[in-house]
Amino acid sequence: MAGLKTILCIEDEHFISELYARALRKEGYEVTIMLSGDDGLVAAKTDRFDLILLDLMTPGITGMEILSVLKDPKQTPKLHSKIIITTNLDQEESMREELEKKADGYLIKAEITPKQLVAIVKQMEEQITNLGG
Amino acid sequence: MDNLKAYRNYVSVLSIVWHILIISASATLAYALSVIMEPRIAIFIGLGTLALLTIIASFVLSKPYVSATEFLARAILHVSSERADTPAPNPRSIKAGREFMERLASYVYDMSSRSVMSSYPTAKSDAVNKNAPNGQAQATIKDSPLPFFVIDSHNVITNASQTAMAFLGVDADGVIGKNIYDVLKFSFSSDDTLENWLRFSAEKSVTSMRSWDRVKILTPAEVTKQVDMSARFSKNDSSGNEIVIVLFDHSEKYGRDDGGASFVSMAVHELRTPLTIMRGYIEVFEEEITDKLDPEQKEFLRNLSVQAQQLGSFVGNIQNLARIEANALELQLKQDNWAEVLNSALNDMDMRAKVRHKEIIRKIDEDLPMVGVDRTTIYEVLVNIIENAIKYTHTDATIIVSTYKKDDNWVETTIQDHGIGIPDSLLGHVFDKFYRSHRTSRSVGGTGLGLYISKTIIEAHGGEIWVKTKEGVGSTFGFTVPTYESIASEANSSDNKAIERSAHGWIKNHTLYRG
Numbered sequence: 001m002a003g004l005k006t007i008l009c010i011e012d013e014h015f016i017s018e019l020y021a022r023a024l025r026k027e028g029y030e031v032t033i034m035l036s037g038d039d040g041l042v043a044a045k046t047d048r049f050d051l052i053l054l055d056l057m058t059p060g061i062t063g064m065e066i067l068s069v070l071k072d073p074k075q076t077p078k079l080h081s082k083i084i085i086t087t088n089l090d091q092e093e094s095m096r097e098e099l100e101k102k103a104d105g106y107l108i109k110a111e112i113t114p115k116q117l118v119a120i121v122k123q124m125e126e127q128i129t130n131l132g133g
Numbered sequence: 134m135d136n137l138k139a140y141r142n143y144v145s146v147l148s149i150v151w152h153i154l155i156i157s158a159s160a161t162l163a164y165a166l167s168v169i170m171e172p173r174i175a176i177f178i179g180l181g182t183l184a185l186l187t188i189i190a191s192f193v194l195s196k197p198y199v200s201a202t203e204f205l206a207r208a209i210l211h212v213s214s215e216r217a218d219t220p221a222p223n224p225r226s227i228k229a230g231r232e233f234m235e236r237l238a239s240y241v242y243d244m245s246s247r248s249v250m251s252s253y254p255t256a257k258s259d260a261v262n263k264n265a266p267n268g269q270a271q272a273t274i275k276d277s278p279l280p281f282f283v284i285d286s287h288n289v290i291t292n293a294s295q296t297a298m299a300f301l302g303v304d305a306d307g308v309i310g311k312n313i314y315d316v317l318k319f320s321f322s323s324d325d326t327l328e329n330w331l332r333f334s335a336e337k338s339v340t341s342m343r344s345w346d347r348v349k350i351l352t353p354a355e356v357t358k359q360v361d362m363s364a365r366f367s368k369n370d371s372s373g374n375e376i377v378i379v380l381f382d383h384s385e386k387y388g389r390d391d392g393g394a395s396f397v398s399m400a401v402h403e404l405r406t407p408l409t410i411m412r413g414y415i416e417v418f419e420e421e422i423t424d425k426l427d428p429e430q431k432e433f434l435r436n437l438s439v440q441a442q443q444l445g446s447f448v449g450n451i452q453n454l455a456r457i458e459a460n461a462l463e464l465q466l467k468q469d470n471w472a473e474v475l476n477s478a479l480n481d482m483d484m485r486a487k488v489r490h491k492e493i494i495r496k497i498d499e500d501l502p503m504v505g506v507d508r509t510t511i512y513e514v515l516v517n518i519i520e521n522a523i524k525y526t527h528t529d530a531t532i533i534v535s536t537y538k539k540d541d542n543w544v545e546t547t548i549q550d551h552g553i554g555i556p557d558s559l560l561g562h563v564f565d566k567f568y569r570s571h572r573t574s575r576s577v578g579g580t581g582l583g584l585y586i587s588k589t590i591i592e593a594h595g596g597e598i599w600v601k602t603k604e605g606v607g608s609t610f611g612f613t614v615p616t617y618e619s620i621a622s623e624a625n626s627s628d629n630k631a632i633e634r635s636a637h638g639w640i641k642n643h644t645l646y647r648g
Contacts, residue, residue: 013406013409013410015410015413016406016409016410016413019410019413019414019417020413022417057402084640088401088402088405088406088409089398089401089402090398090401090452092398104640104641105639105640105641106639106640107640108405109405109406109409110405110406110408110409110412110445110448111445113412113413113416114413114416114417115416115420120640123640124640
């Protein structure tokens with residue numbers, strides 16, 4: 001079944017990644033946490049994940065760089081993973097186009113609670129399932 | 134040139150004093166040494182010391198000259214279009230004769246704009262110039278290194294330099310004969326605008342000059358440029374007034390400086406991280422331990438949750454204020470269902486009202502037309518005005534939010550509180566930045582930013598915001614947003630339709646409304 005069963009959370013703030021993982025696991029998702037950009041990129045490239053929650057301000061490689069590498073066909077074979085940016089940075093006009101092209105979503109962490117994140121993931125999942133027939 | 138004299142005297146005295154000091158120091162040293170060693174060697178050492186001290190002195194002494202020369206050189210390079218990346222000179226770098234140097238630099242700026250201004254023909258030849266591109270006037274203008282425009286009393290561009298066309302990326306037809314405000318969309322950082330100055334000059338002056346720095350200009354090609362700008366006004370009774378505007382393009386440099394404005398983004402980011410975590414834990418408690426709490430503890434937990442939300446709104450306000458101040462508030466007007474937008478904000482605000490023992494009553498007209506709004510910023514307007522109403526409404530009283538179609542172009546929304554009202558004397562200031570009622574500033578928290586930001590956002594939508602009040606009874610705030618139909622032609626059709634932004638972010642092909 002198409003869905004977003006496996007989720008990679010690339011997030012250096014330990015409390016946030018724990019809260020997200022806890023809320024998602026309660027609903028049956030499998031969550032892997034990576035605390036650095038470098039580890040996150042390695043994990044993401046394996047394409048083992050249906051959904052990647054990607055912070056922009058990660059130590060080491062930044063989230064924006066990870067996004068670029070993942071979406072560059074020369075560096076990464078096409079992934080099936082959906083990518084949602086989870087950040088507390090407001091989207092600046094200068095990055096807008098690139099983000100809208102490469103990411104599947106953009107969430108301000110301070111504006112959503114973990115439960116709301118779960119609701120959004122479920123909504124996306126429903127849509128994918130519907131599209132998949 | 135009193136300043137020049139003072140500068141020369143300062144330098145001469147400084148130099149004489151230094152030399153006397155050096156020579157006497159060296160002579161004293163030579164004399165002292167001659168007592169303990171051969172006089173000839175003592176003299177050599179003395180001379181050596183003299184030479185060394187002179188070298189040091191010349192370094193020290195030359196510094197004020199060098200910095201002054203550098204200052205002037207920068208001023209010259211700054212106005213010369215060939216070195217557009219030269220930063221503006223900083224008078225603080227000069228230690229000696231600063232006033233004199235500043236005056237010289239202002240001569241440089243003056244002269245450069247004057248030379249440009251004198252290189253265009255007089256107003257009388259305008260008509261000729263417009264129709265005869267090969268005329269002599271056009272040839273003179275070709276030579277001007279700086280973009281400049283000549284406009285008449287009606288703000289119509291009668292002449293412009295080749296560099297001006299290049300600057301705008303259009304040909305003469307796109308400039309000559311057009312209204313300057315149609316061609317150049319100016320954005321000044323204060324009320325001190327070209328328009329205001331021209332109005333003032335037309336009334337009071339025969340000739341006057343004026344300069345602005347860091348003016349943003351949106352060109353017809355939709356490119357934002359940042360310039361320093363000089364203008365000269367001259368009254369001419371026979372042929373009408375004449376205004377010359379010269380631009381110094383510093384887009385690249387000022388653009389780089391703007392990167393520094395991201396300090397606010399960083400601060401906002403740092404504030405939001407703990408906020409995210411707090412909201413996360415509060416939610417865990419709400420979900421998992423509410424059953425075990427007594428009613429008072431439940432209320433405490435709810436207060437905690439509301440306060441965290443409120444802090445989030447405030448942080449958003451800081452970000453918006455920074456955008457407004459930097460002239461960087463960007464709206465994406467899109468077709469939207471106003472009842473949905475309003476309900477989403479009200480759902481978020483209901484809890485905030487409840488913890489303060491106040492109630493929000495909704496009166497939303499059915500059959501509202503679709504509106505054209507920027508969902509992210511309009512949500513913040515709603516939060517700010519409703520938050521305000523909650524603050525100022527008496528405990529156990531109501532806040533009434535109504536919305537209806539005003540006419541074909543506008544949908545109006547009013548927020549009526551039952552509180553203390555606003556005294557007439559202060560009514561004109563409620564939308565000012567940092568305004569807060571003096572009488573209540575001790576009893577009611579807040580920064581006075583919300584209404585200022587709301588007004589800016591509503592006006593950026595083309596709408597109006599207003600307030601009516603009765604002391605002791607309460608105030609009603611109202612604002613209009615455009616119907617989608619009225620702005621459909623202006624809405625950005627090239628925009629990515631799969632993306633609907635909200636204050637919380639976006640997900641492709643989804644709305645992020647919460648129930």
